[in-house]
Amino acid sequence: MTFDMSQFHQVFFDETAEHLVNMESLLLAINVQQPESEDLNAIFRAAHSIKGGAATFGFSDLAELTHVLENLLDKVRKNELPLSRDIVDASLLSGDLLKEMLAFHRGDEPVDEARIAVLKQKLEQLSVPGAVAVPSPQVAQPAAAVPGRLHIEIYPPVAMAVDELWQRLAALGSLQIMQALDEQADPVIPALALLSTESPCDDVVEMLAFLLPPESFKVVDDVTLEDDGVGFFSLPVMAPSGDIAFEEDGFGLFAPLPASTASHNADIAFEEDGFGLFAPLPVAPASGKPDVAFEEDGFGLFEPLATAPAVAPAPSAPMPVKEVVRPEVRAATAVAPGAGENSIRVSTDKVDLLLNLVGELVITQSMLMQYGSALDSVEHENLLNSISLLQRNSRELQEAVMSIRMMPIAFVFNRFPRVVRDLAGKLDKQVELKMVGENTELDKGFIEKLSDPLTHLVRNSLDHGIESPEQRRAKGKKETGLLTLRAFHEGGSIVIEVTDDGAGLRRDKILSKARESGLPVSDTMSDTEVWALIFEPGFSTAAEVTDVSGRGVGMDVVRKNIVAMGGRIDISSMVDIGTTMTIRLPLTLAIMDGMSIKIADETYVLPLNYILESLQPKPSEIKTIAGRGQVVSVRGEYLPIISVAEYFTIDAPPTQPDKSILIIVESSSQKVALMVDELLGQQQFVVKNLEANYRKVEGLSGATIMGDGRVALILDVAAIVRMNLQKAHGELLTAQLH
Amino acid sequence: MGVATMDANNSSDTDKARREYLVFALGKEEYGIDILKVQEIRGYDAVTRLAKSPSFIKGVINLRGHIVPIVDMRIKFDVGNVIYNDFTVVIILNVLNRTVGMVVDGVSDVIELSGDDIRPAPEFGAVMNTNYIQGLGVVGERMIIMVDIEKLMSSDEMALMDAAVAANV
Numbered sequence: 001m002t003f004d005m006s007q008f009h010q011v012f013f014d015e016t017a018e019h020l021v022n023m024e025s026l027l028l029a030i031n032v033q034q035p036e037s038e039d040l041n042a043i044f045r046a047a048h049s050i051k052g053g054a055a056t057f058g059f060s061d062l063a064e065l066t067h068v069l070e071n072l073l074d075k076v077r078k079n080e081l082p083l084s085r086d087i088v089d090a091s092l093l094s095g096d097l098l099k100e101m102l103a104f105h106r107g108d109e110p111v112d113e114a115r116i117a118v119l120k121q122k123l124e125q126l127s128v129p130g131a132v133a134v135p136s137p138q139v140a141q142p143a144a145a146v147p148g149r150l151h152i153e154i155y156p157p158v159a160m161a162v163d164e165l166w167q168r169l170a171a172l173g174s175l176q177i178m179q180a181l182d183e184q185a186d187p188v189i190p191a192l193a194l195l196s197t198e199s200p201c202d203d204v205v206e207m208l209a210f211l212l213p214p215e216s217f218k219v220v221d222d223v224t225l226e227d228d229g230v231g232f233f234s235l236p237v238m239a240p241s242g243d244i245a246f247e248e249d250g251f252g253l254f255a256p257l258p259a260s261t262a263s264h265n266a267d268i269a270f271e272e273d274g275f276g277l278f279a280p281l282p283v284a285p286a287s288g289k290p291d292v293a294f295e296e297d298g299f300g301l302f303e304p305l306a307t308a309p310a311v312a313p314a315p316s317a318p319m320p321v322k323e324v325v326r327p328e329v330r331a332a333t334a335v336a337p338g339a340g341e342n343s344i345r346v347s348t349d350k351v352d353l354l355l356n357l358v359g360e361l362v363i364t365q366s367m368l369m370q371y372g373s374a375l376d377s378v379e380h381e382n383l384l385n386s387i388s389l390l391q392r393n394s395r396e397l398q399e400a401v402m403s404i405r406m407m408p409i410a411f412v413f414n415r416f417p418r419v420v421r422d423l424a425g426k427l428d429k430q431v432e433l434k435m436v437g438e439n440t441e442l443d444k445g446f447i448e449k450l451s452d453p454l455t456h457l458v459r460n461s462l463d464h465g466i467e468s469p470e471q472r473r474a475k476g477k478k479e480t481g482l483l484t485l486r487a488f489h490e491g492g493s494i495v496i497e498v499t500d501d502g503a504g505l506r507r508d509k510i511l512s513k514a515r516e517s518g519l520p521v522s523d524t525m526s527d528t529e530v531w532a533l534i535f536e537p538g539f540s541t542a543a544e545v546t547d548v549s550g551r552g553v554g555m556d557v558v559r560k561n562i563v564a565m566g567g568r569i570d571i572s573s574m575v576d577i578g579t580t581m582t583i584r585l586p587l588t589l590a591i592m593d594g595m596s597i598k599i600a601d602e603t604y605v606l607p608l609n610y611i612l613e614s615l616q617p618k619p620s621e622i623k624t625i626a627g628r629g630q631v632v633s634v635r636g637e638y639l640p641i642i643s644v645a646e647y648f649t650i651d652a653p654p655t656q657p658d659k660s661i662l663i664i665v666e667s668s669s670q671k672v673a674l675m676v677d678e679l680l681g682q683q684q685f686v687v688k689n690l691e692a693n694y695r696k697v698e699g700l701s702g703a704t705i706m707g708d709g710r711v712a713l714i715l716d717v718a719a720i721v722r723m724n725l726q727k728a729h730g731e732l733l734t735a736q737l738h
Numbered sequence: 739m740g741v742a743t744m745d746a747n748n749s750s751d752t753d754k755a756r757r758e759y760l761v762f763a764l765g766k767e768e769y770g771i772d773i774l775k776v777q778e779i780r781g782y783d784a785v786t787r788l789a790k791s792p793s794f795i796k797g798v799i800n801l802r803g804h805i806v807p808i809v810d811m812r813i814k815f816d817v818g819n820v821i822y823n824d825f826t827v828v829i830i831l832n833v834l835n836r837t838v839g840m841v842v843d844g845v846s847d848v849i850e851l852s853g854d855d856i857r858p859a860p861e862f863g864a865v866m867n868t869n870y871i872q873g874l875g876v877v878g879e880r881m882i883i884m885v886d887i888e889k890l891m892s893s894d895e896m897a898l899m900d901a902a903v904a905a906n907v
Contacts, residue, residue, distance in 0.1 A: 711799060
């Protein structure tokens with residue numbers, strides 16, 4: 001029977017990826033000094049499962065590396081080896097390499113062999129002290145190939161001298177007695193021996209059956225056991241009392257059952273969490289069939305049936321087992337959960353199309369609503385009721401469709417425990433990472449774009465923010481710095497904060513650095529303005545350049561990326577208390593919070609995130625500067641007034657600033673006052689781009705469709721501010737020339 | 739260049755097969771365009787004016803959720819009577835994966851022509867640059883100017899696309 005194994009590859013990939021993630025988070029969380037044995041076991045189990053799967057599906061590179069890793073972890077969890085940082089590091093590194101290998105099997109770049117070799121060596125070195133009880137991997141690996149390695153267990157009552165029995169067995173091949181029979185002990189300790197022989201298993205069984213009563217011996221063919229034998233037959237040595245059926249977590253062990261229980265009841269032990277676990281297969285002793293052994297978590301290892309993550313007996317083994325399912329059945333059930341938590345992958349194009357259509361529906365519905373409102377409410381009661389029902393349904397539909405694009409920010413946050421750990425190690429700092437609000441959802445489009453800027457901020461906080469333990473002690477702070485990542489919704493935006501309790505930004509340092517770089521600064525600048533300087537290109541206050549950060553590329557890129565997403569970033573900082581970087585993003589890329597404004601007869605939309613305030617100025621607050629237009633004084637600040645009507649050459653009688661409304665907007669730390677006729681209201685807009693059918697228009701960032709079906713244009717505040725600045729510079733230049 | 743080669747192919751195809759063309763009026767002349775490029779014909783709705791655009795670009799409309807620019811060919815070629823009323827016709831074109839609406843004086847009919855019916859265009863004084871004219875279609879007494887609408891709409895002078903996009907066409 002041949003199986004197309006590749007149909008299960010995806011399941012294996014998914015599961016392995018899950019195991020790797022699991023292993024990594026456990027490794028990161030573990031307390032090196034006092035590791036919880038639960039955790040150690042869980043880590044081992046993850047590695048073990050990966051190995052089992054990899055071997056089953058023929059990914060030998062994965063299996064080999066995991067094998068070495070597993071050996072090491074096995075010793076750690078058995079307390080044969082103290083857990084050390086080195087071991088954790090090496091394990092994390094193994095996880096990384098395994099991920100790369102996995103990627104390779106999924107069609108990515110192959111992994112550098114040399115790196116794997118180096119890592120394997122490292123893992124082996126780490127596992128050397130205390131490597132006594134466990135067969136070395138080199139031996140274990142080809143164990144399956146050794147002909148006829150039989151494990152023989154003898155239970156009382158033994159009708160003949162045990163020594164004579166050993167002699168007879170030794171005649172068949174080389175015999176290694178691992179444990180003597182002790183009938184006096186309670187419970188009785190069975191004799192254990194390892195026989196390497198050319199003779200087939202059945203012959204040995206026959207011979208023993210001739211000499212002993214059937215219930216007092218057991219022969220297990222090594223080949224069928226787990227291929228490396230780790231942790232199996234070393235058990236009796238470790239637990240001579242012989243009554244240990246399983247390890248604490250109960251897996252991977254073929255307990256040598258005492259005679260009393262070893263009789264005919266084929267015991268199957270199950271782990272608490274449901275992994276099938278097999279007791280020593282004390283099948284009817286005379287059957288002597290090479291018994292199958294099972295891996296604990298479902299990747300069946302035994303040859304012909306190995307396809308399914310199956311736990312199943314060889315058909316001939318008459319095991320009165322509950323919970324044993326035929327491999328076919330198991331295979332079927334195993335695919336379903338592996339296929340990705342009941343989710344389907346859909347291209348974002350389709351989701352966007354859906355979003356578009358729903359947007360249309362909402363507009364159509366609001367048109368209907370408008371027409372309906374003109375009707376007599378008694379005469380058309382049914383129609384009006386239906387319209388309001390339609391309204392509710394379409395709103396709900398819109399929300400549901402929007403939520404398709406939303407993903408929890410945990411997808412971004414999850415990488416940081418590792419980043420922080422690695423960096424802290426590199427920088428010799430002690431840092432605790434706290435993450436709050438990982439389940440906050442945001443647009444999928446942001447998830448990918450956020451990870452780089454956030455990583456940069458985290459690196460910065462670790463490198464420049466949090467001080468070394470000595471400095472912290474000197475300042476009377478806890479030696480371990482605290483880095484907090486927090487995400488939450490606020491109004492129509494999502495806020496992400498990166499907070500450290502480090503040294504804080506140094507105003508004087510930033511100012512002097514800014515002067516050096518020739519930036520226009522003054523000592524009277526507000527803190528916010530000073531902090532904003534670090535977003536200037538080429539600005540770095542790090543005393544020295546480290547390979548972590550400080551090259552001065554970055555913060556400007558961070559801000560650029562955030563602004564490109566329609567968001568903004570703010571800093572608040574206090575010396576020796578810490579720094580908080582706050583990123584504000586709109587909830588989704590497709591929907592924008594905006595203020596609709598009216599200029600003459602035309603409606604425009606102003607993105608809300610640029611707006612600081614709007615005001616109706618008094619005539620006395622307006623000043624005209626010859627040749628430079630008008631400025632408005634807002635709490636002592638003079639801001640240039642830009643007439644949107646003029647900017648967009650709208651034919652309308654020129655209005656006086658004191659008759660219209662000024663909206664103070666800020667972009668790139670530049671504030672200007674936009675002059676408009678009327679504020680219509682604040683709402684959410686579906687953003688459409690103009691370039692799809694037309695081209696980019698200066699001063700516009702896109703378009704949206706209003707409730708009445710008309711198109712309104714979205715102002716590109718950043719561009720308007722920039723152009724105003726250029727114009728001012730240009731005029732200054734012309735003025736100087738004259 | 740790409741467009742030119744495509745034309746050559748098209749005309750060789752049309753030698754045998756008969757194709758359908760939509761005929762519209764612009765001033766006193768009749769123009770024909772490949773009907774497969776036409777998405778729909780609709781009335782003139784309120785457009786949203788685009789600042790800093792040439793005068794013949796009237797603005798954009800919401801066409802079932804898509805933002806579609808509207809060009810007024812009457813203004814572009816300075817013909818006809820530029821008024822907007824219930825009879826003003828907009829031909830929505832689908833060219834080069836884009837949607838564009840063009841205002842014309844009127845749509846008359848759909849004609850079927852084979853390649854033989856289209857004569858090479860002599861240098862003549864049509865309002866349109868001869869670069870965009872494929873030839874003259876003769877149907878009985880009528881003479882219809884066959885326009886390569888894709889070439890026209892992607893041209894610099896229509897200013898409907900960013901230069902980079904147009905260059906890739």
